[in-house]
Amino acid sequence: xxxxPTFQDVLRAKRIINRHLQPTPLYNYPPLDRLLxxxxxxxxxxxxxxxxxKVRGGINLISQLTPDExxxxxxxxxxxxxxxxxxxxxxxxxVRATIIVPEGANPVKVEAxxxxxxxxxxxxxxFDDAKDYCERLARENGRRYISSGxxxxxxxxxxxxxxxxxxxxxxxxxxIVPVGGGSGxxxxxxxxxxVNPAIEVxxxxxxxxxxxxxxxxxxxxxxxYMRSEAEGLATRAPFMLPxxxxxxxxxxxxxxxxxxxxxxxxLYLEKAKTLSELAGAASLAAALKLxxxxxxxxxxxxxxxxxxxxxxxxxxx
Numbered sequence: 608x609x610x611x612p613t614f615q616d617v618l619r620a621k622r623i624i625n626r627h628l629q630p631t632p633l634y635n636y637p638p639l640d641r642l643l644x645x646x647x648x649x650x651x652x653x654x655x656x657x658x659x660x661k662v663r664g665g666i667n668l669i670s671q672l673t674p675d676e677x678x679x680x681x682x683x684x685x686x687x688x689x690x691x692x693x694x695x696x697x698x699x700x701x702v703r704a705t706i707i708v709p710e711g712a713n714p715v716k717v718e719a720x721x722x723x724x725x726x727x728x729x730x731x732x733x734f735d736d737a738k739d740y741c742e743r744l745a746r747e748n749g750r751r752y753i754s755s756g757x758x759x760x761x762x763x764x765x766x767x768x769x770x771x772x773x774x775x776x777x778x779x780x781x782x783i784v785p786v787g788g789g790s791g792x793x794x795x796x797x798x799x800x801x802v803n804p805a806i807e808v809x810x811x812x813x814x815x816x817x818x819x820x821x822x823x824x825x826x827x828x829x830x831x832y833m834r835s836e837a838e839g840l841a842t843r844a845p846f847m848l849p850x851x852x853x854x855x856x857x858x859x860x861x862x863x864x865x866x867x868x869x870x871x872x873x874l875y876l877e878k879a880k881t882l883s884e885l886a887g888a889a890s891l892a893a894a895l896k897l898x899x900x901x902x903x904x905x906x907x908x909x910x911x912x913x914x915x916x917x918x919x920x921x922x923x924x
Contacts, residue, residue: 609757609848614801616763617770617794620667624767627666627699631655631768633775633907638878643894646905648779649879650772653887653913657691657719659839660768660791660911665692667764668753669700676751677702683753684708684741686734686838687716688886688912689788693753694725705750707741709733713838715916733833735843756788756846766794772907773802780904783897785889785911786810786819786860787840789849795909796856807858811893813885814862816841822850823860836865836919839886839912863892869923871895872915876924884915885923 632651639647652660669681680703683693690706697704704725708717710732720727730740738755745752755761768791772779782799784792792810799806812820815835822829822845833843853860871888875881883891890908894901915923 609759611848611852612759612763612766612797614797616759617766617798620663620760620763621767621770623670624663624666624764628655628662630771633772634879636879642874642878643898643906644902647894648776648905648907649881650768650907650909651881652768652909652911653881653883657688657695658912658914659688659691660765660909661688661692662695663767664758664761664764664790665696666699668758668760669693669696669702671760672702672751679750680704681751681753682707682741682745683755684734684738685755686841687713687914688839689755690720690725690727691716691723691914694720694723697725698723707737707744709737713914713916716914719914733843734841754846756790757848759848762790762794762797762849762852765791766798768909769795769798773798776905776907778905779806779907781807781809781901781906782909783809783811783890783893783906784909785840785886786812787842787886788846789819789853791909791911792857793849793852796852800856808856809893809897810853810857810860811889812860812862813837813840813865813868813889815865817862818842818845819850820860820862823853823857826854837868837885837889839884840889861893861896863889863896867892867896872920872923875910881910882913882915883910884912885919887912
């Protein structure tokens with residue numbers, strides 16, 4: 608069983624990440640306040656160099672590989688943002704990276720991975736097919752396999768986004784975070800509960816890919832169907848390291864529809880003049896669904912990424 612990261616691990620990750628990344632903005636938008644009837648602050652992880660929060664974890668993990676692991680190179684599976692994170696960090700630290708993506712992967716994300724110098728291989732119908740092939744490939748060629756969820760250094764790295772929220776807005780009441788594999792939500796939990804246990808952390812996933820939600824609810828690994836267009840939320844099987852953290856600390860977990868995600872993408876454009884992918888807009892979709900519950904509270908929405916393809920953006924609009 609993998610040992611979960613701690614709040615101290617997040618603090619150590621912050622020192623590493625600060626050498627390579629600037630903190631992302633936390634902006635308040637009065638039109639969103641008016642829409643939701645409360646104070647809303649958007650954590651702009653879509654402003655990262657790769658357009659997504661995952662880059663924090665990639666830098667933290669790859670910076671700490673052993674010399675032998677760096678020499679052998681790394682291999683991982685991804686629907687896009689995790690792969691971009693590994694590709695970006697691998698280029699930064701001079702490590703060879705291979706990313707396995709499923710058929711139909713977001714072309715914007717695939718191009719970004721290749722532009723960072725990563726080798727991109729296409730295999731399988733969805734993320735879980737790509738992950739199975741990736742694990743087999745790692746065993747065959749002896750390269751360091753990087754799980755997109757079950758990696759303590761990834762979780763500690765991405766948890767720094769919540770550390771930045773609390774540095775800017777220490778009296779935040781609620782943090783809403785999208786959940787795919789769960790690294791972002793588990794990192795948010797570790798930080799928020801260590802600093803102020805009264806902060807409510809709420810996860811959100813698409814009801815068209817509810818494996819993480821069902822696993823959290825059932826308190827046991829639960830696989831499910833995957834029909835969501837939001838590739839950042841789209842897994843058929845859970846990652847258990849983030850789940851163990853969320854079982855302990857996550858206050859609530861809700862589901863939204865893909866249509867609600869599309870509406871939230873459009874609202875981000877209209878009200879905040881910012882571009883979100885479907886997964887990134889999940890926190891806003893959840894806030895709209897929880898409107899009565901969050902009235903009068905200071906709410907931080909983690910906009911986890913902005914890597915939407917033109918085709919999907921057209922559908923949203």
